Structure formats: structure tokens, C-alpha cells
Amino acid sequence: MIWDLNPYINASDPKNRMAGNPLLRPELAHLAEISYSLTTKKGTYLNLALYRRQTANSIEDVRTVDTSGDR
Numbered sequence: 385m386i387w388d389l390n391p392y393i394n395a396s397d398p399k400n401r402m403a404g405n406p407l408l409r410p411e412l413a414h415l416a417e418i419s420y421s422l423t424t425k426k427g428t429y430l431n432l433a434l435y436r437r438q439t440a441n442s443i444e445d446v447r448t449v450d451t452s453g454d455r
Contacts, residue, residue, distance in 0.1 A: 388443055412440040 390404040419433040 414438045
């Protein structure tokens with residue numbers, strides 16, 4: 385999200401301060417999906433699917449605890 389890039393510290397909650405990283409690179413996802421559907425004459429529906437996802441440069445939150453034990 386856009387707030388992941390915001391370098392300014394959000395200190396509205398003093399125990400949970402947040403800041404973004406303006407140097408983040410884009411997250412790249414490679415997706416593939418194959419599916420097959422079948423409906424029988426009796427009305428039975430069968431759906432088979434194979435799905436794969438590979439992500440590079442995954443953007444994740446990092447949490448740190450200061451030396452006093454407070455967040």
C-alpha cells in the first residue's frame with residue numbers, strides 16, 4: 385500500500401510507531417492457474433484446479449522492540 389512508502393513516522397500511538405520505506409522495490413508475482421470443469425447429465429459438477437504463485441521482493445512488516453522492552 386502507499387503508506388509502506390511514507391518515510392514520516394506515524395506516532396499517533398506512542399507504543400506502536402510506524403514508518404514506511406521510500407526505497408522499497410516493487411513486489412513481483414508470477415501466477416499460473418489451470419482448471420477443468422465438468423458437468424454430468426445427472427447434474428453433478430466437478431471442478432479441478434491447479435494454482436501456483438511465486439513472489440519476488442515480498443513486502444512485509446518489520447517489528448522491533450526498544451531496549452526498555454516497550455514496543
